Amino acid sequence: MSATAPQHLLKPDVLARLSNLDLVARAVVEGFLTGLHRSPFFGFSQEFAEYRAYNEGDDPRFVDWNVYARTERTYIKRYVGETNTHLVILLDSSASMGYGSGAVTKLQYAKFLAATLAYLASRQHDAVGLIVFDDEVREHRPPSTRVGQLHAVLHAIDRAEPGTGTDLKVPFERFQEFRRGRGLVAVISDFYCDPDALLKGVQPLAYQGQDVVLFQLLDPDELEPKMKESALLEDMETGETMEVSPIYMHSRYRERIRGHIDALKKAALRAGADHVLVNIAQPLDEALRSYLLFRQRRGLGA
Amino acid sequence: MTLLAPAFLAGLLAIGLPLWLHRLSSTNPNRRAFSSLMFLEPGEPRRVLAKKLQYLLLLACRIAVLVLLALVFAQPAWLRSPAAAADADGRLHVVVLDVSASMSHDARWSRARDAADDVIDGLSSGDLVQIVAAGRIAELVTEPTDDFAEARRALATIRPTAFRLDYGQLMRALDGVVRAASRPVMLHIVTDGQQTAMPARFAELAPSLPATIAIHGVADEDDANWAIASFGGSPLTGELTAEVQSFSSERERRTVRLEVNGETVAQVPVELDPNGSAIVEFDPLELAAGANRVTLSLEPRDDLEFDDTRYLSLKRPEPRRVLIVAGGRRANDDLFVRAALETIDTLSLDIERIGVGGLADRALADYAFVIVTDAGVLGASDAELLTEYVAGGGKVLAALGPRANALGTVPVTGHTLDPASASLGSRAFVSISGVDGSHPAMRGLDGLRSGKFTRYVGIVPAAEDDVLLELDTGAPLLVERRIGDGRVLVYASTLDREWNDLPVQPVFVPLVAGLANHMLGGAGFSSEAPLGSTLSVRALGMEGGQIFDPDGQRALGLGGGTSDVVLERVGFYEVQGGGRTEVVAVNPDPRESDLTSVDDGTLERWQGLGFEADGRVDVTTEAGEAVAVPLGAWLLWVLVAALLIETLVGNWHLRVRRGIAT
Numbered sequence: 005m006s007a008t009a010p011q012h013l014l015k016p017d018v019l020a021r022l023s024n025l026d027l028v029a030r031a032v033v034e035g036f037l038t039g040l041h042r043s044p045f046f047g048f049s050q051e052f053a054e055y056r057a058y059n060e061g062d063d064p065r066f067v068d069w070n071v072y073a074r075t076e077r078t079y080i081k082r083y084v085g086e087t088n089t090h091l092v093i094l095l096d097s098s099a100s101m102g103y104g105s106g107a108v109t110k111l112q113y114a115k116f117l118a119a120t121l122a123y124l125a126s127r128q129h130d131a132v133g134l135i136v137f138d139d140e141v142r143e144h145r146p147p148s149t150r151v152g153q154l155h156a157v158l159h160a161i162d163r164a165e166p167g168t169g170t171d172l173k174v175p176f177e178r179f180q181e182f183r184r185g186r187g188l189v190a191v192i193s194d195f196y197c198d199p200d201a202l203l204k205g206v207q208p209l210a211y212q213g214q215d216v217v218l219f220q221l222l223d224p225d226e227l228e229p230k231m232k233e234s235a236l237l238e239d240m241e242t243g244e245t246m247e248v249s250p251i252y253m254h255s256r257y258r259e260r261i262r263g264h265i266d267a268l269k270k271a272a273l274r275a276g277a278d279h280v281l282v283n284i285a286q287p288l289d290e291a292l293r294s295y296l297l298f299r300q301r302r303g304l305g306a
Numbered sequence: 307m308t309l310l311a312p313a314f315l316a317g318l319l320a321i322g323l324p325l326w327l328h329r330l331s332s333t334n335p336n337r338r339a340f341s342s343l344m345f346l347e348p349g350e351p352r353r354v355l356a357k358k359l360q361y362l363l364l365l366a367c368r369i370a371v372l373v374l375l376a377l378v379f380a381q382p383a384w385l386r387s388p389a390a391a392a393d394a395d396g397r398l399h400v401v402v403l404d405v406s407a408s409m410s411h412d413a414r415w416s417r418a419r420d421a422a423d424d425v426i427d428g429l430s431s432g433d434l435v436q437i438v439a440a441g442r443i444a445e446l447v448t449e450p451t452d453d454f455a456e457a458r459r460a461l462a463t464i465r466p467t468a469f470r471l472d473y474g475q476l477m478r479a480l481d482g483v484v485r486a487a488s489r490p491v492m493l494h495i496v497t498d499g500q501q502t503a504m505p506a507r508f509a510e511l512a513p514s515l516p517a518t519i520a521i522h523g524v525a526d527e528d529d530a531n532w533a534i535a536s537f538g539g540s541p542l543t544g545e546l547t548a549e550v551q552s553f554s555s556e557r558e559r560r561t562v563r564l565e566v567n568g569e570t571v572a573q574v575p576v577e578l579d580p581n582g583s584a585i586v587e588f589d590p591l592e593l594a595a596g597a598n599r600v601t602l603s604l605e606p607r608d609d610l611e612f613d614d615t616r617y618l619s620l621k622r623p624e625p626r627r628v629l630i631v632a633g634g635r636r637a638n639d640d641l642f643v644r645a646a647l648e649t650i651d652t653l654s655l656d657i658e659r660i661g662v663g664g665l666a667d668r669a670l671a672d673y674a675f676v677i678v679t680d681a682g683v684l685g686a687s688d689a690e691l692l693t694e695y696v697a698g699g700g701k702v703l704a705a706l707g708p709r710a711n712a713l714g715t716v717p718v719t720g721h722t723l724d725p726a727s728a729s730l731g732s733r734a735f736v737s738i739s740g741v742d743g744s745h746p747a748m749r750g751l752d753g754l755r756s757g758k759f760t761r762y763v764g765i766v767p768a769a770e771d772d773v774l775l776e777l778d779t780g781a782p783l784l785v786e787r788r789i790g791d792g793r794v795l796v797y798a799s800t801l802d803r804e805w806n807d808l809p810v811q812p813v814f815v816p817l818v819a820g821l822a823n824h825m826l827g828g829a830g831f832s833s834e835a836p837l838g839s840t841l842s843v844r845a846l847g848m849e850g851g852q853i854f855d856p857d858g859q860r861a862l863g864l865g866g867g868t869s870d871v872v873l874e875r876v877g878f879y880e881v882q883g884g885g886r887t888e889v890v891a892v893n894p895d896p897r898e899s900d901l902t903s904v905d906d907g908t909l910e911r912w913q914g915l916g917f918e919a920d921g922r923v924d925v926t927t928e929a930g931e932a933v934a935v936p937l938g939a940w941l942l943w944v945l946v947a948a949l950l951i952e953t954l955v956g957n958w959h960l961r962v963r964r965g966i967a968t
Contacts, residue, residue, distance in 0.1 A: 100341040100342050103339065103340065103341040110341075194341060194342075196341060196342040196344050223341070226341055233336060234336065234357070235336040235337065235338060236336060236337040236338075237337075237338060237339075237340040237343065237346060238337060238338065238339050238340065239340065239341075239342055239343040240339050240340065240341055240342070241342065242343070244343055245337070246343050246346050246347075246348050247348060248346050248347065248348065252346075252347060256347065257345055257346060257347075260345040261345050264344075264345060
């Protein structure tokens with residue numbers, strides 16, 4: 005298999021043609037990993053790392069029964085990258101996430117990304133959880149490694165529809181209510197919010213030992229609008245309108261959105277979180293690569 | 307301001323389209339959803355204001371383009387009053403010089419020339435002048451010109467004529483001049499204001515189209531004239547009578563000289579009281595065979611010479627025998643026709659009346675023509691006798707009376723009778739609607755429509771027949787058929803009052819005279835004609851003949867394309883043809899002799915009928931009240947400019963919408 009085919013498959017507009025989110029996640033991850041073997045990330049995935057004694061609470065599925073037959077001791081077979089941690093995905097389904105100037109909206113892209121992360125984590129034998137929110141929590145799946153959890157998460161992701169406004173405080177509070185040890189928190193949103201408010205929401209999680217990565221999804225038209233004439237723009241969340249000129253969108257707006265992104269980066273940095281800006285016109289592998297780098301940096305296996 | 311094609315204003319409804327589109331555009335601008343207005347700022351107020359202004363300006367331009375387009379098609383025109391137009395472009399001054407016979411008075415003509423010259427002298431640069439000579443017709447001596455010297459030269463060539471002028475007819479003729487004019491017209495009528503030239507209705511003096519009227523009166527109440535008012539005589543007895551009229555406030559003594567065929571036969575002194583008249587009777591003349599040229603002159607001649615001489619042509623007629631076959635149910639059904647024939651003494655008719663059945667005792671060949679008052683009374687033998695008579699060159703006038711209703715065909719001619727075509731329908735009576743004016747018997751008959759026909763007999767004319775008179779219903783009333791060398795005139799109604807009242811109408815005698823004259827073959831030729839009338843050799847029954855004017859010059863030659871000659875000169879015209887020679891005496895209209903002028907008040911009222919005098923609208927058409935100056939060409943330029951502005955504003959508007967710095 006050539007390297008180009010999977011890359012092509014990761015493009016959002018191609019993924020949008022796949023109706024099944026499970027299939028999307030599988031295709032992305034498999035394609036991504038296939039390409040990954042030819043990358044500096046070689047060794048990740050299912051490579052054997054060590055055996056360790058079975059402890060109560062470990063998943064019996066990972067007991068190496070061959071070793072047990074020979075030694076009558078139960079050992080758990082561990083692989084490189086297997087961290088036995090959990091991943092909680094906070095998926096923003098606010099109205100602004102419904103925006104998209106191309107083949108997919110931000111929410112669609114976010115769903116692809118969330119499903120892919122969930123699938124990837126499941127392959128790592130990590131517990132996967134999900135919180136879908138706008139200005140309130142719409143779906144909540146606490147992290148678990150139970151059989152069927154992945155499908156439940158994927159279905160929950162699939163059901164997400166653009167809602168109303170955005171309130172990041174809500175999912176973080178919900179997360180803290182059900183937090184279970186140290187883990188990963190992936191927040192997928194467009195982050196149309198005050199960076200300081202975001203900082204206040206993320207900081208407590210960081211203090212609790214959670215590793216937070218912020219995937220900021222923006223449409224190319226939000227990053228570099230190509231408006232040709234004055235237009236009356238309507239806020240998708242509030243319904244407010246404003247007539248703006250192309251000149252402003254070509255100059256001042258770009259400065260302001262860049263400033264906002266920088267402010268988010270700084271806020272994330274101060275909170276000990278990672279910030280990944282994702283252009284939804286780009287393939288998903290960039291986001292996945294950022295995720296793996298993030299894991300690697302946090303010592304969760306690579 | 308007016309519109310020559312106002313229907314195109316309906317195109318203004320198209321204004322609704324840009325209004326609707328702009329309204330749609332303003333209520334539904336380029337609106338779209340966006341993630342968040344968090345980092346957006348409203349457009350600059352100055353740019354928004356500029357956009358709104360440009361938007362309104364663009365809308366105004368588009369509406370203006372549509373309005374202008376509709377107006378261009380509607381052909382607006384600026385109506386300028388003749389005075390305003392005159393101020394801007396000058397006027398057309400039409401100098402109408404009266405050249406009627408009365409203007410040949412030496413003093414009047416001199417004053418008229420001076421008055422016309424004064425009019426031209428008073429014109430300013432920018433004015434145009436046109437010279438019109440008003441006599442029997444309004445002759446355009448010049449076209450409108452700004453060459454006043456040329457106009458004066460043309461004026462010098464004009465001479466008074468012997469014709470009569472009617473002011474009413476003059477104004478109708480001048481309407482054509484006004485209609486053709488491209489600028490306001492001022493009519494300078496140089497005339498003597500002769501009373502007898504006034505029309506029957508004063509309103510006929512009004513121009514139909516707007517024109518200013520200026521009357522330049524050249525009459526002088528001291529202008530005197532003495533004229534031969536009338537001159538007549540009997541060709542049978544040679545007795546002559548003349549009336550001499552004075553149009554002077556002075557007593558005058560004149561001499562009347564009578565010439566016959568160029569020889570003076572009498573000179574009679576006449577005493578004329580102021581504005582009086584005198585009758586002069588001459589001893590009976592011994593007239594020579596054929597036409598005699600009789601001239602009566604008034605001596606000494608006065609300043610108005612045209613009426614000092616009158617001409618008379620006398621031709622001693624041969625007595626002709628005429629037979630009337632009467633005696634239908636009414637014994638006197640020939641009363642009117644016989645009385646009419648007896649009054650025409652110039653025909654010298656010897657009328658004989660017989661009853662039914664008397665034809666067999668008469669030698670019909672001795673009669674010039676036969677009149678049958680009701681063809682229904684004719685027996686078979688009578689019809690046979692008349693047929694033989696006609697075949698031998700005889701002429702018959704056969705009326706169809708009550709007895710003819712029972713016939714299937716007309717005796718002698720064999721015309722089929724068609725009772726169905728004699729229906730009046732719902733009408734109580736019918737009238738004569740068609741007259742063959744070219745037929746000799748129908749010449750100069752006016753008022754035939756005055757007769758009311760309550761009954762008539764339907765005749766089916768043959769293709770070779772001449773239908774001389776026709777009724778409203780289309781049915782023929784008088785039909786002529788040639789049989790052999792003779793001819794039969796079939797009259798489809800009665801010659802008395804039984805079925806119509808034509809016999810009691812004034813036109814009946816001229817009609818009978820014309821028919822009798824026709825049946826006599828022109829023997830009773832009328833030898834007088836007014837100046838300006840038309841002489842037709844066909845009407846005289848002398849087709850192929852020649853006409854010579856008073857100077858002996860051929861006025862109508864052999865083989866000419868026309869058979870008519872307009873009698874434009876006074877004196878004796880000679881007509882030769884068919885082995886005969888006739889002489890026509892042509893005299894001017896005696897009304898021109900009366901130099902009495904209308905009063906100044908009347909002339910002022912006539913002038914007041916002009917457009918500018920009192921803003922009269924009743925005699926001017928709506929479109930003709932003022933000079934219409936088309937604005938279409940100007941509007942086209944404005945439209946082009948509006949389109950350019952619309953393009954520029956539209957482009958600017960788009961730049962503003964796109965936020966491009968301007």
